[in-house]
Amino acid sequence: MLGLAPDAASAKAGGKVAEPAKWGDAGCDGEAVWGECQGSGKSAYRACAELAEPAFRCSCPSRKFPCKHVLGLLLLWSDGAVGAGARPEWVREWLEQRRQRAEKAQEKKAVTAAKVKDPKTAEARERQVAAGVADLDQWLRDQVAHGLAQAEKAPYRLWDDAARRLVDAKAGALAGQVRSLAAVPRQPGWPGRLLEEYALLRLLVTAYGRDDLPGPLRETVRARIGFTQGQDEVLAEGQRVRDRWCVIGSRDTAQDQLTTRRVWLRARSGRPALVLSFGAPGRPLDASLVVGTELDAELAFYPGAQPLRALVAERYGQAVPGVPDGTSVQGFLDEHAAAVAADPWLDRLPAVLEQVRLARDEQGLWAVDGDEQSLPLRLADPWRLLAVSGGQPVTLAGEWTRQGLRALAAWHADEGAVIL
Template identity: 40%
Template sequence: MISAAPDPSSLAAARKLARPGPWSETGSNDSLVWGKCQGSGKTPYQVSVDVAAPAYRCSCPSRKFPCKHALALLLMWAREEMADGGAETAAFAAEWASQRADRALTKERRQSEQPADPAAQAKRLADRLSVMDAGIADFARWLTDLVRTGLAAAHNQPYSWWDGVAGRLVDAQLPGLAEQVRSMGSDVHARADWADHLLFRTGRWWAISKAWGKREELTTEELADLRVTLGWPTPSADVQGTEALPGPWLVLGAHRGDDGRLQQQRTWLRGPDGTVVVVLDFAAQGEALATPQLAGAVLDVALARYPGTAPRRAMFIRSITPRGLADNLGEGCSIAAVLETEAAAVALSPWRERHPALFAGVRVCPGTPGSLQDGAGHSLPLLDAPLDSLLALTGGHPVDVFGELEDGRVRPLSVVVNGTVLTP
């Protein structure tokens, strides 16, 4: 509930409002919470929250979303402090809920009715492919120019130069590639090892452009991975019906990030047969991300996987029922073994940059940036880790750690201390 707040000040305002005084006609049922809040205006604000979705609605003019009234209502609901206004759903809340249901229904209908014209669809696909082909050819030319004039010359280019290249890639419907080029514009100035980083990355881009040219020869999985790297997503509607992998799914760890324009939430899960998948959620700045799942929670839910090599992206296809908390994350491995697994994964899918890793019996060591060390005397540097918190929780004792391996460093997402899975 607290993480739903757009900023700390909204939360503070909500805490002040979360008392019965200004509220009337409050009530709740399985999915809805509603109430009227007397604000500064004459008529009270009508507030409704769908706790299942989550979705919020309030008649107040605040531009914060969700606004303080919705947050306060949730606070009171969570504390079970609501003066129950009867089991009958308030008219305005019921109206909003039915509007939402209608909208969802029309959207679904529109989607399911649409693929009526296969010819038009094929034409759209051909158009897109030719735009992408041209974009890739242009990009390959840029790469050859880059190495002819030398990377040192590129190092002296202003950020706008990289941004221009990224812009052309976006126009060619290659947003994934564009994002890589754009971040290289800052990496070449920020990183000490920029020369190697740029050289290897140039090689990878070259390989991507070559692979796109030979896409007919790729397997379905390889092509799917390549599509993700280029930024051509598989629509979730195409995934929805394909499969329903039953649970229970164990939440290994989750990460919330923010690149300044988009918020991303990654949730790593492991199924009963050991399959590891990642659920991705996105939200624009200022919007609410999907409810985060607690590391160590066991979820009763079915999943459908996107195409690609393992570990695959997945989506929840039913509502989530938490079933309890696990007291460990399972069998981990040594640092050497984790790196071997990574090597195998790179051979299988050279475009993937982030690999899940479960370490067994590693100690968190202080330093800048700090590291993990295992019993064999091996160490691995940490990546944007809350070191103080990790040290406080583990006390320097060997623990199991789940994290994301990225560029030879590990971002720890959860640790197991004394039979409890904790998020540092």
């Protein structure tokens, strides 16, 4: 429940409100929980939550979402302190309004999907994207022809203008990759890194223009350009894999007024998966996958040469605490090499290292396995991980990028799962 809080202050305030004496007319059923909390004014604040989404409502003037009253109510409910009851009229009205809005959104989504599938609409977009990709190809040639030295002091608009043209060409994913290049010249060793990024973009542009790519690789190329599949289509047609999935890490990032939550899973068979959720800043994201738990579930994967992104299609039973199966450093490097061979544009991959200890030198912190092989760790604050390990081996999970391993969670024999 605390994972739904928009910030630490809201979580703390919600804990103070989570007292049965402060609530009246509280109740719950299989779909919702509700109650009235006495505030500083004459009237009590009416708070309720739909449990499936989750979704929230409160009559208080707070701009935080969910507010402390909703958080307090959910904490009481999770502790079993809210008994079953009949819904008040104001709760029934809110749930009915949500149902009607959902139906209208579904109808609008169906109309939009029909337009996308219309051959004329699809052909028009293909032409727009092709023109945008051709423009990017020429832009990349110009950057290399003029030399990279200018990039060090170039204004942000050098990349932003190119990205805007791609947005206009309906190639949004490609635009995001170009826009992110503005940060590269501010990093150590930037010339080699920038040239590498330009080369990967040129490879993507070239691949998009080919008609003889294998089907899965073509899906990967189109997804990285900006052609996306809807969730309904993935659930209906995507490859489904049932396994016991350990939730090994979660990370939120904010960009362009959108917060993205990446939740990494690893199956007992060793297969990785990535579940994404999106929301406006301050709005709650999907919190149903809890780091340190394991669930028996069927996942539907988006198509691609190295399928990672997936949707949870079906759950079988409740999640339980679990420790993921890890591998050695060499084992992970072999996994990463195979993944990059399938998808050259892969920029991150989950790693679970088994029985690693921490070592520090002048270059930073390292995860060292029993074979004395190591991977560099990226941690703004390493003290929590150092305290948890206490010099002893741990199972360490993280997100591997070109800059190193961003540690996300650790499992200790005595402490259990610890989120970093």
